[in-house]
Amino acid sequence: MDLSIIIENLPIYFTGLKNTIILVSISLVLGLALAVPLAILRNYGNPLVQLPIRAFVYFFRGTPLLVQMFLIYYGFGQFDLIKESLFWPFFREAYFCALFTFTLNTAAYTTEILRGAIKATPHGEIEAAMAAGMSRLLMVRRLILPSAFRRALPAYSNEIIFMLHGSSLASVITIVDITGAARIINSRFYSPYEAFLTAAVFYMAITFLIVFLVKKLEVRWFAHLQPQSTKAAIETPP
Amino acid sequence: MLSLHGYGPSIFEGTLLTLEVSLASLLIAMLLGISGALAKLSGARSLRLVATFYTTIIRGIPDLVLMLLVFYGGQMLINQLGPLLGYDGYIDINPFIAGVLTIGFIFGAYMTETFRGAILAVNKGQLEAGTAYGMSGFMVFRRITLPQMVRHALPGFGNNWLVLVKTTALVSIIGLNDMVRKAGLAAGATRKPFTFYLVVAVNYLLITTISIYILKYLERRYSVGVREF
Numbered sequence: 001m002d003l004s005i006i007i008e009n010l011p012i013y014f015t016g017l018k019n020t021i022i023l024v025s026i027s028l029v030l031g032l033a034l035a036v037p038l039a040i041l042r043n044y045g046n047p048l049v050q051l052p053i054r055a056f057v058y059f060f061r062g063t064p065l066l067v068q069m070f071l072i073y074y075g076f077g078q079f080d081l082i083k084e085s086l087f088w089p090f091f092r093e094a095y096f097c098a099l100f101t102f103t104l105n106t107a108a109y110t111t112e113i114l115r116g117a118i119k120a121t122p123h124g125e126i127e128a129a130m131a132a133g134m135s136r137l138l139m140v141r142r143l144i145l146p147s148a149f150r151r152a153l154p155a156y157s158n159e160i161i162f163m164l165h166g167s168s169l170a171s172v173i174t175i176v177d178i179t180g181a182a183r184i185i186n187s188r189f190y191s192p193y194e195a196f197l198t199a200a201v202f203y204m205a206i207t208f209l210i211v212f213l214v215k216k217l218e219v220r221w222f223a224h225l226q227p228q229s230t231k232a233a234i235e236t237p238p
Numbered sequence: 239m240l241s242l243h244g245y246g247p248s249i250f251e252g253t254l255l256t257l258e259v260s261l262a263s264l265l266i267a268m269l270l271g272i273s274g275a276l277a278k279l280s281g282a283r284s285l286r287l288v289a290t291f292y293t294t295i296i297r298g299i300p301d302l303v304l305m306l307l308v309f310y311g312g313q314m315l316i317n318q319l320g321p322l323l324g325y326d327g328y329i330d331i332n333p334f335i336a337g338v339l340t341i342g343f344i345f346g347a348y349m350t351e352t353f354r355g356a357i358l359a360v361n362k363g364q365l366e367a368g369t370a371y372g373m374s375g376f377m378v379f380r381r382i383t384l385p386q387m388v389r390h391a392l393p394g395f396g397n398n399w400l401v402l403v404k405t406t407a408l409v410s411i412i413g414l415n416d417m418v419r420k421a422g423l424a425a426g427a428t429r430k431p432f433t434f435y436l437v438v439a440v441n442y443l444l445i446t447t448i449s450i451y452i453l454k455y456l457e458r459r460y461s462v463g464v465r466e467f
Contacts (some may be wrong), residue, residue: 059439063404064405064408071432071439075435196311200303203303205293234386
């Protein structure tokens with residue numbers, strides 16, 4: 001092991017870290033924004049609307065992320081329709097293609113997670129909302145979504161980690177993310193252990209950070225389910 | 239409309255290789271998973287520690303990074319060990335072995351968690367009854383734990399299998415001629431990348447869909463003796 005290689009080349013890893021974080025965070029935010037309406041429509045929409053959503057989720061969950069990325073990055077160039085369109089400057093770029101693929105992929109998985117969470121809303125809560133005269137939209141906003149988000153959090157935290165790990169595929173289409181940085185170092189110095197173990201440490205640090213943050217969020221979101229401590233009970237009597 | 243320009247048989251070979259890689263990795267993953275689960279539930283602290291370390295590390299590192307580490311790192315390791323063992327030639331690591339070992343190793347960690355949960359779900363009283371009959375620890379495992387844990391393990395096992403099949407696409411990156419790589423070669427020659435990758439995507443959908451049906455059948459079969467509430 002020769003750690004001086006890594007120390008001298010840390011800037012490459014930091015560029016990689018930056019790209020990984022940008023790719024993962026943007027695709028997660030956009031994917032979630034797509035998944036919320038899709039999951040609602042998938043539960044309450046009419047069957048004709050549900051069908052394309054089901055097909056979308058089925059396709060993106062049933063095929064490897066790598067193949068999806070190749071389909072978009074290499075595949076779209078096959079069609080003159082896309083090549084002559086306004087979007088071609090975007091789809092020509094590896095970075096945009098990776099972002100596009102990751103967004104759709106995480107949107108599909110998140111839709112499925114949220115669909116299950118929405119479906120598990122207790123009937124009593126919905127009946128109570130109806131009895132209180134809430135409209136459908138108000139019910140979704142005030143009751144169904146907040147409670148579904150809580151139920152979905154553990155599964156969604158897994159999805160965040162899968163997305164982080166999946167983002168390493170971006171290195172295959174020439175993007176310098178953390179894995180891409182490691183591949184550069186490996187090919188330049190022929191030092192696979194140093195290069196890939198450093199990448200592994202970076203990924204592990206991010207994974208543990210995500211797990212830690214989700215735990216904190218869980219404590220906040222599930223505060224009402226925690227057993228009340230004696231001290232709190234004495235200080236703020238009901 | 240869909241013409242494969244004569245590359246159909248080539249893609250088919252790739253599909254067979256994908257299936258081979260998947261099944262071989264599954265075998266390793268199951269062996270590692272059952273050992274990992276037994277280690278996690280064993281009384282020995284050191285075994286528990288090793289198993290926990292294993293599952294934590296694997297879940298923190300992307301599959302691709304591990305695979306590249308095994309492929310390039312393993313290559314180097316073997317060639318460093320070779321001279322020590324009295325072999326002077328250059329040894330090329332086989333991408334099939336590197337791929338299968340990595341994927342098996344990764345999914346061994348996920349299987350460990352699945353099997354651990356399944357073993358814990360087996361009724362404690364029955365294990366005690368087995369011991370009371372004078373069965374040895376191994377016999378209790380073989381006759382009581384194993385047949386019953388299958389039912390509890392199947393849903394998690396099925397999920398792991400579906401993810402594993404999709405992960406095998408990564409072996410194309412280390413140069414194994416699975417269907418993704420075959421499609422890439424065909425796409426390069428015909429300039430029809432979308433067509434070929436779509437065919438591959440459909441193949442994956444077929445494999446996963448058929449798997450789901452088989453898993454459903456198995457789940458029903460192994461739940462025959464269970465009363466439904």
